[in-house]
Amino acid sequence: xxxxxKNDEITLVGADQPAGQLxxxxxxxxxxxxxxxxxxxxxxxRLMGEDLVLFRREDNTLGLMSRFxxxxxxxxCYGRLEGGGIRCSFxxxxxxxxxxxxxxxxxxxxxxxxxxxxxxxxxxxxxxGVIWTYMGPGEPPAFPALDCFRAPDTHVFAFKGLWECNWLxxxxxxxxxxxxxxxxxxxxxxxxxxxxxxxFRDKAAQSDMPMTKVLREFDNPELKVEETDYGLRxxxxxxxxxxxRHVRVTNQVFPCAITIPMSNExxxxxxxxxxxxxxxxWYSMFTSFGAPVDKEKMRxxxxxxxxxxxxxPLRNKSNEYxxxxxxxxxxxxxxxxxxxxxxxxxxxxSMGAVxxxxxxxxxxxxxxxxxxxxxxxxxxxxxxxxEGDLPLVIDEATAxxxxxxxxxxxxxxxxxxxxxWTDRDAGRRxxxxxxxxxS
Amino acid sequence: xGSKITVHxxxxxxxxxAVEAETGESVMQAAVFNDVEGIEAECGGSxxxxxxxxxxxxxxxxxxxxxxxxxxxxxxxxxxxVRPTSRxxxxxxxxxxxxxxxxQIPDRQY
Ligand code: FES
Ligand SMILES: [Fe+2]
Numbered sequence: 001x002x003x004x005x006k007n008d009e010i011t012l013v014g015a016d017q018p019a020g021q022l023x024x025x026x027x028x029x030x031x032x033x034x035x036x037x038x039x040x041x042x043x044x045x046r047l048m049g050e051d052l053v054l055f056r057r058e059d060n061t062l063g064l065m066s067r068f069x070x071x072x073x074x075x076x077c078y079g080r081l082e083g084g085g086i087r088c089s090f091x092x093x094x095x096x097x098x099x100x101x102x103x104x105x106x107x108x109x110x111x112x113x114x115x116x117x118x119x120x121x122x123x124x125x126x127x128x129g130v131i132w133t134y135m136g137p138g139e140p141p142a143f144p145a146l147d148c149f150r151a152p153d154t155h156v157f158a159f160k161g162l163w164e165c166n167w168l169x170x171x172x173x174x175x176x177x178x179x180x181x182x183x184x185x186x187x188x189x190x191x192x193x194x195x196x197x198x199x200f201r202d203k204a205a206q207s208d209m210p211m212t213k214v215l216r217e218f219d220n221p222e223l224k225v226e227e228t229d230y231g232l233r234x235x236x237x238x239x240x241x242x243x244x245r246h247v248r249v250t251n252q253v254f255p256c257a258i259t260i261p262m263s264n265e266x267x268x269x270x271x272x273x274x275x276x277x278x279x280x281x282w283y284s285m286f287t288s289f290g291a292p293v294d295k296e297k298m299r300x301x302x303x304x305x306x307x308x309x310x311x312x313p314l315r316n317k318s319n320e321y322x323x324x325x326x327x328x329x330x331x332x333x334x335x336x337x338x339x340x341x342x343x344x345x346x347x348x349x350s351m352g353a354v355x356x357x358x359x360x361x362x363x364x365x366x367x368x369x370x371x372x373x374x375x376x377x378x379x380x381x382x383x384x385x386x387e388g389d390l391p392l393v394i395d396e397a398t399a400x401x402x403x404x405x406x407x408x409x410x411x412x413x414x415x416x417x418x419x420x421w422t423d424r425d426a427g428r429r430x431x432x433x434x435x436x437x438x439s
Numbered sequence: 440x441g442s443k444i445t446v447h448x449x450x451x452x453x454x455x456x457a458v459e460a461e462t463g464e465s466v467m468q469a470a471v472f473n474d475v476e477g478i479e480a481e482c483g484g485s486x487x488x489x490x491x492x493x494x495x496x497x498x499x500x501x502x503x504x505x506x507x508x509x510x511x512x513x514x515x516x517x518x519x520x521v522r523p524t525s526r527x528x529x530x531x532x533x534x535x536x537x538x539x540x541x542x543q544i545p546d547r548q549y
Pocket of ligand 1: 484485
């Protein structure tokens with residue numbers, strides 16, 4: 001039975017909090033690369049409660065540092081991008097990408113005060129449309145060889161969205177395979193041919209059945225949860241009643257990501273990144289094993305549902321997520337439209353800014369959540385004791401072996417469920433135009 | 440309302456914490472309601488997490504009802520060593536005969 005203290009331990013993200021300290025041992029998405037795409041490549045970033053300014057330097061490398069000028073506290077996002085850094089618009093103090101103050105033009109000639117002024121800064125690197133940072137102690141870990149990083153830029157599309165809740169409840173919905181049969185239930189199926197770029201709108205695996213039908217008609221999956229070197233493999237088995245079984249393989253990638261199938265061609269690797277204790281972004285990397293991703297179409301689909309520059313969803317608490325009781329009777333389980341992201345957003349935001357886990361009752365459908373929290377608490381304890389053996393905190397050599405993870409839907413004879421998904425995945429990798437082979 | 444009994448929780452280092460509990464409560468609740476460290480009960484007592492793992496003395500073990508299948512299966516997932524006297528404390532209801540029992544807390548639950 002969780003005490004408030006135990007809930008705080010796994011949710012709060014400040015630099016002095018247990019979960020915040022653990023999360024700082026990992027690369028985190030800080031922005032989408034397109035956010036620096038305009039004529040002036042500067043963007044505000046708020047990550048784990050810290051306000052930062054992200055910018056692209058003249059030599060194309062990235063800088064990420066504290067957002068507020070240490071002189072009088074004004075906003076460096078409106079500073080002048082020059083000399084490989086940012087010059088504050090208030091009194092002209094200049095900071096390089098390491099956060100070091102290099103000039104204070106309003107000070108007397110020969111003043112060396114600037115040498116003592118440095119603001120915090122963090123490394124920033126771009127990978128397949130996402131800009132990543134590391135805000136923790138020591139050297140950052142190596143990036144694992146996940147499909148979303150191995151695939152060429154043409155086969156990965158990245159997007160993000162803001163949710164007004166703590167990161168953990170956002171992650172936990174992604175490792176709860178049973179909810180898809182309810183929260184995302186469609187009372188009528190769409191034509192899978194119109195499903196490009198959308199979750200659950202393809203045909204189920206190699207069958208002619210729409211995935212929405214499988215989820216609707218088989219709503220009591222059996223779950224298998226297994227610890228792996230990257231986190232958890234979560235398999236949901238649905239008996240289709242004709243000697244066939246639907247196998248859906250999803251994953252938790254430590255500490256705050258999931259990798260799940262989207263369509264037969266694409267997977268989604270999605271990080272749930274704390275903005276602060278009560279807000280988070282989901283960052284998704286849609287990875288295609290087939291044709292190059294139609295990024296324009298996928299971005300357009302998603303921009304229709306979000307506002308810029310903060311990528312806040314247009315459907316939200318202030319307009320009841322577009323809730324329509326008539327629609328709830330005839331078309332969707334939630335009455336909140338066809339975008340499954342909105343369903344998830346409603347579910348996790350409606351729990352409250354930080355879910356009060358002292359009052360919850362976990363059940364058998366929460367098997368992966370239970371398992372994940374054990375890994376999380378073990379890792380938090382390891383940080384606290386300075387033991388240092390954290391999942392996915394790895395060197396380059398080990399990182400090469402952390403591949404996949406396999407995320408796929410497959411259908412096969414009931415008793416062969418253990419091989420149908422690996423076989424189907426192997427086939428998809430074999431015909432992939434980029435090197436997706438698992439070693 | 441049940442009657443009051445005493446339960447002795449033995450920490451991994453051998454020290455003992457005696458708490459007053461009520462019959463009808465689970466051993467897990469007796470621990471959690473009294474802030475006994477080392478019994479986590481992440482799932483709140485649904486037999487879903489194995490973080491309420493404890494060891495009983497042989498004598499007490501024989502007093503206890505046999506574990507249901509759910510408990511036996513979940514117990515395999517316990518983080519610490521599983522012994523013949525291992526149980527999930529959320530599944531053990533306190534009775535008057537259990538007054539004064541010792542409950543050993545394992546070295547870890549995660
Ligand atoms: S409290 Fe979770 S199994 Fe006992
Ligand atoms: Fe969902």
